Amino acid sequence: MNSVEVSNEQLLDLVNGKNALHNLSVSVLVEKVLARQEGILTSTGAVRATTGKYTGRSPEDKYIVEEASTKDKIDWGKVNQPISEATFDKLYTKVLTYLKKQDELFVFNGFAGADKKVRMPIQVINEYAWHNLFSQQLFIRPTQEELVNHKAEFTVISAPNFKADPSVDGTKSETFIIISFEKRTVLIGGTEYAGEIKKSIFSVMNYILPENNIMPMHCSANVGQEGDVALFFGLSGTGKTTLSADPKRRLIGDDEHGWSSSGVFNIEGGCYAKCINLSREKEPQIFDAIRFGSVLENVVVDEKTRIADYDNGALTENTRAAYQIENIDNIIVPSIAGHPNTIVFLTADAFGVLPPISKLTKEQAMYHFLSGYTSKLAGTERGITSPQATFSTCFGSPFLPLPATVYAEMLGRMIDEHNVQVFLVNTGWTGGEYGVGNRMKLTYTRAMVQAALEGELNNVETVKNDIFGLEIPIHVAGVPDDVLQPAKTWVDQSAYYVKAKELALKFKENFKKFSDVPKEIELLGGPRI
Structure with missing residues (x-):
């Protein structure tokens, strides 16, 4: 035997x-x-459990x-x-x-x-x-x-x-x-x-x-009233959950999906949402989804009232809520839809140099998918005193058993087959790096994402960013034109180019690990320095 x-x-x-x-x-x-x-049982009927020394x-x-x-x-x-x-x-x-x-x-x-x-x-x-x-x-x-x-x-x-x-x-x-x-x-x-x-x-x-020729994806997904499908890739803190929870669109899933010859499907039957600083005002869908049968993990709860204190990170900042997707009102049932029309890569660039929105070619999409860039901020981890570039391959490197090229090549093939529009959206800083500039206004980001999903940016006039080679729309309804061009938001434009080149070099250094990726992906998709 x-x-x-x-x-x-x-x-x-x-x-x-x-x-x-x-x-x-x-x-x-x-x-x-x-x-x-x-x-213990909380005031909403959810179970709260703690996990001891391992909170992640x-x-x-x-x-x-x-x-x-x-x-x-x-x-x-x-x-x-x-x-x-x-x-x-x-x-x-x-x-x-x-x-x-x-x-x-x-x-x-x-x-x-x-x-x-x-x-x-x-x-x-x-x-x-x-x-x-x-x-x-x-x-x-x-x-x-x-x-x-x-x-x-x-x-x-x-x-x-x-x-x-x-x-x-x-x-x-x-x-x-x-x-x-x-x-x-x-x-x-x-x-x-x-x-x-x-x-x-x-x-x-x-x-x-x-x-089985199906692309697994660490992303959220939703579908519009006309049946148009959007995917949102992004690491923690980039706005993936916030931007995919759209009252005008139905949620397919918040974290894990497959993309087959038939279209997109949710891998899961529920959601596992971060809930530090959760409030009904900011995220009503998630707040109201936490009810009987749901599980709260490491959330501080008042002993007498059993009311969850979502602002309290005493046990960990990584507090979580697990609940059935049916607890969200605005969902598609079953969690299946057609092929994506639009893919959005989200990054929170704390260097303040990436455009708030840019259109990507297939090669750029594969390059930024492999890079999976966002920033860690000063104060978020011990020893970090200035913004730190962080890269997570395919926006989910801890969960990829196969070489990254397998997933990137599938993405490139799917983009070609289904004529998908891909955008890079920076929800991070503008007018300077973290500590100098300001976080991009959520109203601006929502306006840009909405324009992208509705196809308004597919054939608009663009200008190319000198360093990153990204095509930036010169106008998006609801967003000041200058905000779209990151250099124009900096008081000292020469300082912008210094910081932009610094980030571009970090991209190039990170990309060295992909020795088996075709050279044209880096040449056509990466920074131009």
């Missing part, structure tokens, strides 16, 4: 055990969370098993760290033995992918009831008929209280997130942060979907 057969037998033994509770209703899971003292993902503790069928395909390195099959097998047996001894075990069967033609049946096994509730909120829930014939193609096993011994188990720390593509298993231990469950399946989809 080979190791795959052994692991399958061990898994069946676990899920068929007397302590395994399958597909409990939301109400029963909430009762379990409270009875087991894993969390642990990228240095994430591994992929080096297996015969995958070892030549994975982009090995700091993001995708290899671990041996023998190491995985020993840890797998230990974790399953540990879980069999627990009084209760929670099993969820559902799907990843709203498109039924390509969706993946998944199984999530949790030590914690609140993690199972979280999984029900984030993944696609089956109907009773679908549950009868459900056969998981990938299983996530999460045991937060099982801590690895690095000297024995071959890990770097007590925490581990390990993907085995041959055994079709994700093994998680030593961390209570629920985001690891969600993102591990996204990493799996980033490997599997391209094999």
Whole structure:
């Protein structure tokens, strides 16, 4: 009997055990969370849980098993760290033995992918009831008929209280997130942060979907009244959630999507929104979505009133809310739409030099997609005293098992096939860098994005930015013309060019890591210095 057969037998033994509770209703899971003292009930009916010392993902503790069928395909390195099959097998047996001894075990069967033609049946096994509730909120829930014939193609096993011994188990720390593509298993231990469950399946989809000629994307998506589809790519703090939540457009999803020959589909069945400083005034859709069955993670709650204090970052700035997408009023059901008409790359440039909006050629789109640029601000992390350029490949480098070129080439092909208009939108600074200039007015950004989505910028007159080679519209309704040309907003224009060249060099330095990218992408898509 080979190791795959052994692991399958061990898994069946676990899920068929007397302590395994399958597909409990939301109400029963909430009762379990409270009875087991894993969390508390808030004033809106949401469950609040805390995650101890791990309040975010642990990228240095994430591994992929080096297996015969995958070892030549994975982009090995700091993001995708290899671990041996023998190491995985020993840890797998230990974790399953540990879980069999627990009084209760929670099993969820559902799907990843709203498109039924390509969706993946998944199984999530949790030590914690609140993690199972979280999984029900984030993944696609089956109907009773679908549950009868459900056969998981990938299983996530999460045991937060099982801590690895690095000297024995071959890990770097007590925490581990390990993907085995041959055994079709994700093994998680030593961390209570629920985001690891969600993102591990996204990493799996980033490997599997391209094999089926489907592009996986870390983006939000919505659809207009005429059926026009828009995608929003952007790292944290760039305005992805804010700009995709448009009362005039229906939400497809807020974070993870696939793009197939049929169009765009949401990978998830829920949302996992940051909620630090959340208010009904600023983000009413998210605020009102947090209700019974939702999960609040590391949010400070008043002990007496049980009212969530979203402005309080005492536990972490990375406070989160997980809720079913159906809790949002303005959505498309099911979460499927046609091919994108418009793609928006969002960046918050704290150097204050990128245009607030620019049209991209296919080569520029591929270049900026590979770059995935935004800025870290002074004061956001210890030791940062001035704006820092940060690059995340394809706007999601922690979740890409394959080489970046795989995803970039798919994007370029899709842009050509479907005649997609691509824009780079800077929601960051204007009139100077952070500390000197001002943040771009949200009203201006909304006006520019609206013009882009409605096709008003497809054939307008543009002027080329000397350094970045970007085509900038000379006029957008509702936006002062000078604001569109970043150099004109600086008091000292020579200082603008100094700072612009500084950022351009950072782009070029970052792009050196893409040695296998065709040279024309850099020559035609990158800065002109």
